[in-house]
Amino acid sequence: MSKSYRDGLPISPEKFVDQLMRLKRGSIGRREFLGLTGLGLATAVMARELGIMPSPAFAQEGLGDRMSIATWPNYHDPATFENFKAETGVAVEVNVFGSNEEMLAKLQAGASGWSLFVPTNYTISTYKKLGIIEALDMAKLANYDGSQEDPRFTGEGTIDGVTYAVPKNWGTTGFAVNTKKLTKPMTSWKEFWDTAMAEGDGRTMVHDYQLTTIGNALKYFGFSFNSLKPDELAKAEELLLKVKPHLFAVSSDYQPSMRAGDAWMTMCWTNDGAQLHRDIPEIAYVLGKEGGEIWTDFYAIPKDAPNKPAGYALLNYLMNPKVAVKEHLANGAPSTDARVNALLPKEVLDNPILYPAAELLKPLEFGAAATLTDPGRAELMARFKSA
Amino acid sequence: MSAGTGSVFSMRGNVLRHNLLTALLLGPATAWLVVFLVLPFVAITVFSVGERAPEGGYQAAFTLAQYANLPARATAFWNTMVLAPAGALACLLVAYPVAYYLALRAPQRWRLILLALVVIPFWTSLLMRTYAWMYVLGGRGIPALLAYVGIEDVRLINTPGAVLLGIVYGYLPLMILPIYVSLERLDRQLLEASADLGATPISTFLGVTLRLSLPGVMTGFSLVMILLLGEYLIPTLLGGGKVFFIGNALVDLFLQSRNWPFGSAIAITLVAVSVVVLLAANRISTRLSGARRVDLI
Amino acid sequence: MRAFVVAVFAFLYLPIALVVLFSFNAGHHASEFTGFSVQWYGKALANPFLVEALKNSLFIATTSALLAALCGTAAALGLARVGARTRAVFDALLGAAIVVPGVVIGISTLVALVQLFGVVNPFVASLWPNDQPPRLALGYGSIIAAHGLFSMALVAMIVGTRLGSLDRNLVEASSDLYATPLTTFRSIVLPQIMPAVIAGFLLAFTFSFDDFIVAFFVAGAQTTLPIYVFASIRRGVTPEINAIATIVLVASVLLVVLAQWQLRQRKPSH
């Protein structure tokens, strides 16, 4: 098709007018006209030259020399990307986010620039509905073996038989405590919130993330982590507003503050809990006995991803169990892939932070898709933050 | 319009050519202003009477609900309206003596160097410098030093004080420069005249120096105020998401809760507030220093 | 007062000193000094994203400042040729471009462009002769435009003020001495307003180079240095960032010293 406009150049004035007349009479298609006049080519060239728009999706199978991934704080082994670069020549830029809402907002605004990102289980259906993630071409993911994945954690990546996302790892959301500073043993979210207003005054962090912050406040009253009921949310808000003045920060990147000793207690994901405890043994990871979140993070590719071949290549690379095992050792969250678990050392598999006792896991809930888009929860969180 | 007589460089030639040239000169700027100022402003105005789409973003509607919901961000507005003037004032209190010293006391040959030293911090990223403050105020910085001498568990970061410090730090040069300029232009003879007429140094400062540097003070003050009204970074980095400015509320609405219409309504309100603040500052400045034009004599 | 001034300078430079100090850190964090090393300079320059962010920032700052200087100067010249009413409208718009907080500029530009692209892209696609139509998207163009808006207004104002104080006699003398309008402009007006144009350019460059909040909204897939640094603060700053910041600082100080030296060299010969 691209042949037509190159052949049409240059065009004489007579021919131009002639074509214009034909266009007016309707005997010529707009595309034909654009092609003939060379306008299309000129626009395309100019646009690309000026860098106003990124080049259209790669036609050929070249991987380019760079791509970017959107993920969570302290979530990867930096060596993974260095090795990937050594193998493929593609350098990987890591963008870090504090909440799924932030990722969604960036994708909704268009042109995120990511070739790969790491959404959490409950968000995938919304992404699919909004049409902003790619139905994965499984042929390009030879290293992925669905049969080895733990079905408890991996179902939400596939919708109506089409796979939109493949799992990275699962985990829980509890809280980390510096037991040297806060010596009272804690086992529940009630204690978390109460301590935040007492001994932990000015030293407690909560996520900059509505799902967990509101969810765990709901847990204080024994409500569902995913509740959308206005009266229940109102009670959660009351608690949050009461706690707000006592907090150290509202941030999903709590490791630096915990490590520096500025914060003594924080809402915490499995992987961060494992990393903190590994480096600073007095930091303990606690799962609230009332329940809370259990989650799986997935890899997915945005529909408007600038370098999809590289995205697929990295995803396939990450699905390689030998690569994944190193990732898990660095990240600290439990894998969903049996092949990876087989390679993990015993002390990892025995780590109670990663694999909590069954009775602690039982009350945990997966995030519900509705919480992601519910305006009530979004506005509650925003009010809490701006209070 | 066609004559262009007021211009010092008007070119001869017929009216048509004159108008064509004027249009060519103003064309790019006009296009720029329309596409990237007027259009966006129209867009957020339209958005501000719309509704949040179910998944976030915008959906067309006509409602004033977003404006009615403004009180939900009262705290952020309050923080901004308190901390912005407080920050500008703190900035002024630190900046004035420095500007005064540079303009009137520093040895001549040091003056330029010292002035350059005021400007140089501008060339390192404000982000990096604020990050350095995060370190200084954070657990490994001053609190660690204090712990060393036995004062345990001091918390400095993520407090309004830290935000205020960040503000003073970030905007100090912007405050020093205009005050310096107005003090530098000050006729030294006026100070001698005042002393000659029996005024003590303090009353000379209050009666002459301060009064005549007011235009600089007001320029610096409103400059810093305007920038602070839209501040996002300093409260984010040094306030830990706890000291929330309107700027933070805006970013939050667009990048977290994805409530574009409400965000638009807040943005418009913020612009309105900024304009009011600036007009007020202007009014005060002209009132206080009615004799500004005398400088030329 | 001396002591106070010294204290303020210490206050101004303490963070900068720390930034520079940690760029020589042997350790991995920009927060724990574990030994002296220059390795991070090498690593920073080998990090394609950091270098790209730096290049992007330089490119965006230069382009937006240049465009702003050009359009702003043209606008100031044009404004001197129009009636009071047109002028008032323009002045109000230019003032607005300066006063409206960056965060609002960023947000409103984002909102407007996303909406605009939403209309334009499908339209272009429907006209396009093949299946890969160009898509308008946020990126260099939008950052340059959004940064340049503020800068252009700034330049127009600075140059306008300068033009206002230009001695009309000079222009008349020039045309009296047989200079054509163009020659008069080139040899009289331009040299007079040049310092203002250059000052405007430098301000615009500095502003764009250090801006975070506007770019944060309209950068799309592009990364500028401040955006990269902000992202780094979230994922943990390595001394790479300090190294780049130090390089930028040293480069700008050198530039200024060089400019000063040049100026001093040139003076006697004039």
Add this chain to the structure above:
Amino acid sequence: MTAVPDIEFRGVTKRYGSVIAVSGIDLAIPPSAFVALLGPSGCGKTTCLRMIGGFEQPSEGAVFIRGHDMAGTPPYRRPVNMVFQQYALFPHLDVEDNVAYGLRQARPRLSSREISRKTGEALAMVRLAGYGRRKIHELSGGQQQRVALARALVNKPAVLLLDEPLAALDKKLRTDMQIELQNLQREIGITFVLVTHDQEEALSMSDFVCVMNGGRIVQLGQPSEIYDEPADLFVADFVGKTNLLSGKVVGLSGKLVDVALADGTVIAARKRTPLAQGEAVSVSLRPESLSLGAPGSGRLDGLVRNRIFLGSTAEYAIEVQGIGTLLAKADHLVGGGNLFKPGEPVAVGFTAGTPLAFPENNGTNQRENKNVEIVS
């Protein structure tokens, strides 16, 4: 003069780094005098004035005002007021507030009625009644000058200091102001110290002229003394116009010397300092002491080169072979008498005893001038 001098300098030296601005000055100014400090720029006159005002401190010696050593007394405690060169009126205050400024500093405080009365009087004195609410920039240069005067005088200072107060005015206004200042001084009877580089101004206004050069006082005296009996070549040259002719001492006779000019003409001249036989000298001849006449009738013969008509008088440039061009001033008589045309031969004569001979390298501080850079 038994009264305590209003101003007294005792061995005052002022140095700026290695630069000497004022060098060992002794000076006493009697009460109610109008004294002019006259000299070229950089001679130290302004520094002297500023030391009286308290804006500079002497490096050595002391300044006394009415018998009190002023060392360590800041300007705002000194009983003197200054009229600044550019007037230094406060732009943010109106005329009345400018004038009242000094009164408002007084402790114990004056009542506002008192202040406004005194202000009104001061403004009336400088003929600016009714101008109180004007802004400074709405006034003309002369009016501003008078505001500055009123502002200083309203405080009833012991001494009024005037730093080139008329320099910024045009010629006509300057002349008017000179007369006004003189009248004012007589009226209120306090000491005025005027700094000026304009010798005409100094001679016409003051009772005493203190000629300074190179940081020293060269001559102190009444205007006529300064003009008629200059102490040295510098004063002769600086004050008024004069012709300086080089020559050699060929004869000594009491107060007079015979000087042979370059062309061999020998003239008799008075001397102010001892001169030796054969010493190189400059002879000063005031233009008005020269008389012109028909060729052969005078001492020297020359040609009229140029004539400048000045109304009542005319100035002639006369070229004398072997000597150079002389400036002569002659009365212009009604009816065209005594008018010479350019190109006409003419004889130049002078009254015996009017020429003054100075040693060529006498102590005009020419050498020290090098050290005295412009400090004002």
